Amino acid sequence: MELGRLFQGCRTYRRFLQEPVPEEVILEMLDNVRMVSSAGNHQTLRFVAVREPETVERIQPLVKWAAMLPKEIGTPKKHEQPTAWIAIVKTPESGPWSDVDAGIAVESLVMTAYSRGIGSCIMGAIDAPAIAKILDLPDGYSIRMMIALGKPACESHIVDVPENGELKYYVDENRNYYVPKRSTDELAHII
Numbered sequence: 001m002e003l004g005r006l007f008q009g010c011r012t013y014r015r016f017l018q019e020p021v022p023e024e025v026i027l028e029m030l031d032n033v034r035m036v037s038s039a040g041n042h043q044t045l046r047f048v049a050v051r052e053p054e055t056v057e058r059i060q061p062l063v064k065w066a067a068m069l070p071k072e073i074g075t076p077k078k079h080e081q082p083t084a085w086i087a088i089v090k091t092p093e094s095g096p097w098s099d100v101d102a103g104i105a106v107e108s109l110v111m112t113a114y115s116r117g118i119g120s121c122i123m124g125a126i127d128a129p130a131i132a133k134i135l136d137l138p139d140g141y142s143i144r145m146m147i148a149l150g151k152p153a154c155e156s157h158i159v160d161v162p163e164n165g166e167l168k169y170y171v172d173e174n175r176n177y178y179v180p181k182r183s184t185d186e187l188a189h190i191i
């Protein structure tokens with residue numbers, strides 16, 4: 001897939017078809033993430049992929065969806081929930097740059113997923129201690145973020161920021177997402 005199309009298409013998806021994420025896609029994601037940059041090449045993050053349906057379902061009530069939307073619109077219904085999760089885990093060795101490492105890692109994971117037809121939602125509003133218990137993480141390990149995964153059951157589009165400057169994403173009557181993005185000229189310049 002051409003890189004620009006990958007960046008345009010790899011949006012947040014919050015509704016999923018109830019089809020399993022293929023194991024080979026998860027394995028490709030995990031293999032790619034091990035090759036990305038990390039501060040000092042310390043590689044202190046760990047990743048836990050969850051595909052087992054009962055565990056996937058136990059995680060669902062421990063995350064909060066779409067902060068800018070009413071819960072009844074932004075939260076996936078039972079038949080729209082993700083079919084897999086990936087936990088981004090900090091280890092006792094994780095240092096002050098581990099959040100930067102996590103951002104780099106997450107981008108690799110979601111881009112790989114999207115290139116294989118899998119949608120994602122990066123989630124920070126989570127009950128990390130409760131999820132860590134479900135995943136049986138060792139002492140000193142903590143979850144930094146979760147990624148919800150599944151075959152998209154909605155569309156997600158980039159739109160220009162309206163004249164009033166509003167950056168809130170919104171949904172249409174079919175619950176497809178529209179995400180305002182600032183122009184390149186507004187965000188960057190070349191010296």
